[in-house]
Amino acid sequence: MAIVKPFKGIRPPKELVEQVESRPYDVLNSEEARAEAGDNEKSLYHIIKPEIDFPEGTSEYDPRVYEKAAENFQKFQDKGWLVQDEKEHYYIYAQTMNGKTQYGLVVGAYVNDYMTGVIKKHELTRRDKEEDRMKHVRVNNANIEPVFFAYPDNAVLDALIKKYAQTEPVYDFIAPIDGFGHQFWIISDDEDIKTVTEEFRKMPSLYIADGHHRSAAAALVGAEKQKQNPNHKGDEEYNYFMAVCFQASQLTILDYNRVIRDLNGLSSEDFLKALSKNFIVEKKGADIYKPARLHEFSLYLDGEWYSLSAKEGTYDNSDPIGVLDVDISSRLILDEILNIKDLRSSDRIDFVGGLRGLGELKRRVDSGEMRTALALYPVSMQQIMDIADSGKIMPPKATWFEPKLRSGLVIHKLS
Numbered sequence: 176m177a178i179v180k181p182f183k184g185i186r187p188p189k190e191l192v193e194q195v196e197s198r199p200y201d202v203l204n205s206e207e208a209r210a211e212a213g214d215n216e217k218s219l220y221h222i223i224k225p226e227i228d229f230p231e232g233t234s235e236y237d238p239r240v241y242e243k244a245a246e247n248f249q250k251f252q253d254k255g256w257l258v259q260d261e262k263e264h265y266y267i268y269a270q271t272m273n274g275k276t277q278y279g280l281v282v283g284a285y286v287n288d289y290m291t292g293v294i295k296k297h298e299l300t301r302r303d304k305e306e307d308r309m310k311h312v313r314v315n316n317a318n319i320e321p322v323f324f325a326y327p328d329n330a331v332l333d334a335l336i337k338k339y340a341q342t343e344p345v346y347d348f349i350a351p352i353d354g355f356g357h358q359f360w361i362i363s364d365d366e367d368i369k370t371v372t373e374e375f376r377k378m379p380s381l382y383i384a385d386g387h388h389r390s391a392a393a394a395l396v397g398a399e400k401q402k403q404n405p406n407h408k409g410d411e412e413y414n415y416f417m418a419v420c421f422q423a424s425q426l427t428i429l430d431y432n433r434v435i436r437d438l439n440g441l442s443s444e445d446f447l448k449a450l451s452k453n454f455i456v457e458k459k460g461a462d463i464y465k466p467a468r469l470h471e472f473s474l475y476l477d478g479e480w481y482s483l484s485a486k487e488g489t490y491d492n493s494d495p496i497g498v499l500d501v502d503i504s505s506r507l508i509l510d511e512i513l514n515i516k517d518l519r520s521s522d523r524i525d526f527v528g529g530l531r532g533l534g535e536l537k538r539r540v541d542s543g544e545m546r547t548a549l550a551l552y553p554v555s556m557q558q559i560m561d562i563a564d565s566g567k568i569m570p571p572k573a574t575w576f577e578p579k580l581r582s583g584l585v586i587h588k589l590s
Contacts, residue, residue, distance in 0.1 A: 177293055177326070177378045178285035180415055181263035181368050184585040185317070187217075191256055192346045195219050196357075196583040199320055201388075205235055211352070217256050219583035221247045222319055223311075236307060245314040257586065264361050265371050266585055267339050268419050271356035272578045277425040278336045280362075280371060281321065281585055283415030284381065286397035289390060294324070295380050295563035298387045299571075308392030318393050318417040318587040322386035323580055325423040325556060331374050333422065335367055346584060355578045359585075381418075382563050384426060384556075385576045393417070400589065417587035419580055423556045429529030430466075430553045431575040432536055433504070434545040436523045439513045443477050446512065446547075450474075453507045454483040463533045466552040472504060473533065473550035475540055483508075495561045500551050501573040508549065518571040528575040529553065 187195040197219040203211070208224035209231070220227055225243040226235045233240065251257040266281035288294045312318060339360045346359035362368055375381075383390050393416030400413040438446045450456050454472070464473045464480035470490065472483040489507060491497040509515040515524050525545070527535050536548035554574050562569055 177375045177381045178288055179282040179372060179375045179420075180285075181265045181362075181372075182283045182412065182415065182417070182587050183260045183263050184266060184281070185252070185257050185259045185588060186585045187257055187583065188255070189345060191217060192584065193348050195251075195256060196348075196350070196581045197223065198350075198352060199579055199582050200224055202579055206231070217251070219319075222251065222315070223582060241310050241314045244311060244319075248315050248317065248319070259588070260361075262363065263368075264363055265368055266362060267336055267360040268580070268584060269340065269344075269356075269358040269360075270578045270580075271358075272427065275427065276356075277421050277427070278340065279323075279419040279421040279580075280332065280336070281417065281419050282371070282375070283412075283587060284322075284324065284418040284420075286394045286401070286414050286416060288381070289394035289416075290398060293380055294383065294390070294394075295560075296383045296387055296390070297559050297563045297567075297569045297574075298383075299568050300387050300391045304388045305391045305395065308388055309396050312392055312396040312589075313399075316589045318389075318589070320389060320582040321417045321419045321580055321585075321587075322390045322393065323384045323576065324418045324420040325382045325384045325426055325560070326375070326378055326420050327380075327560075328422045328424050329374055329378070331370065335362075335370060350581060353578065357581050357584070375420075380564070381420065382423070382560055384421070384559070385574070385579075390416075390418075397589070411590070412587075413589040415587070417585070423560060426556050427577055428553045428556060428559075429575045429577050430551050431501070431529060431572055432527045432533070432551060433509070433549040433572075434525050434527060434536055434539050435509075435513060435515070435547050435549070436525075436544075437513075437546050439515075441512070446476070447481070449512045450483060450508065453486055453489045453511075455486060457482040457484075463537065465533060466550055469552050470500060470503065471552060472500065472508075475533075475536055475548040475550075476546075478541070495558065495565050496567050496570070499554065499558065499562075499570065499573065501554065501570045504549060504551060505570055526572045528577075530575070530577050 194217040200223040208220045209227040212218040212220040226240045268279045344358040397413045459480040470485040474481040515521050539545045
């Protein structure tokens with residue numbers, strides 16, 4: 176069963192939310208954060224990307240940068256740019272992209288659920304990235320940014336969310352960087368709070384959709400605090416970390432595509448011939464061609480688009496990993512033909528989120544920067560949940576969720 180609790184969120188006043196809110200720390204670099212923050216001293220980037228307060232070139236891992244994050248977090252509270260709610264609440268956070276709205280419940284997720292596998296993951300995490308976020312959580316004694324969970328569809332929670340969605344939101348704005356809509360409500364009724372807690376308790380699992388490093392860091396810091404407290408009872412706030420939980424059927428996963436720097440010494444003709452061993456290769460012409468179904472890929476090469484359809488026997492429908500297009504392409508194209516063994520470390524490959532469109536693949540190949548591009552059909556949320564349930568791990572760079580959660584709408588303190 177999944178244990179969640181309400182918490183006393185730290186939030187910007189309604190009139191300041193658009194000055195405070197930001198994109199997540201990991202979707203932009205220091206220079207982009209510096210540019211987006213500009214002269215806005217209320218921007219959350221001063222807490223989640225505090226290297227922007229130092230001279231250009233200062234490492235985001237400099238010890239002074241973490242200290243600055245805590246200093247700025249305190250400053251935001253002192254100046255009233257962030258204010259803590261007096262009562263424990265759950266919250267509802269809605270995002271609208273391309274006319275489609277998804278509704279998430281903001282909860283305190285249970286650290287021990289992460290440790291015991293009730294909260295399920297589908298990606299590997301890197302220790303250096305975990306440690307970076309752990310330092311950030313420790314120094315602020317808070318989860319500044321939420322993680323992104325999915326939960327099995329639930330009619331009771333769906334009805335509760337719809338009830339609040341018919342009322343006026345506390346926050347309602349369109350983010351200038353992407354044009355997506357963001358709305359926020361407070362669940363303050365005691366019976367509704369009880370309902371949320373009880374409905375989650377009926378769920379055997381929650382699933383990390385996006386934010387594996389933030390999840391690991393938040394849970395590990397919580398576990399540290401449990402060990403460090405000689406009077407630990409189990410109900411302390413550090414036993415929980417902030418997550419936004421969406422019904423699985425509402426989530427949008429976009430394609431996550433590949434651009435490749437060279438053909439491993441092959442000519443275009445030899446590359447296409449090698450592909451024909453495991454794929455039905457069809458030339459589609461100069462117009463952008465998007466994969467229409469599972470096990471179909473689009474290839475862009477020498478100004479032409481091709482359809483690659485995986486032949487029977489090249490994948491195993493009974494294997495939740497082996498049936499994935501990201502696995503098929505990694506095994507049979509990147510590894511077998513192009514000799515790209517490690518997608519995480521190779522400098523011969525790069526990855527392009529589907530929000531940029533296939534035109535971005537064409538642009539990078541036509542510019543001469545890359546030799547070819549490969550577009551994949553998106554992974555489904557059901558596939559992710561099946562893999563997480565099996566205890567297996569997704570191949571690297573398999574999922575791209577949109578829209579991303581905005582940061583700064585609510586923060587969770589650990590004490």
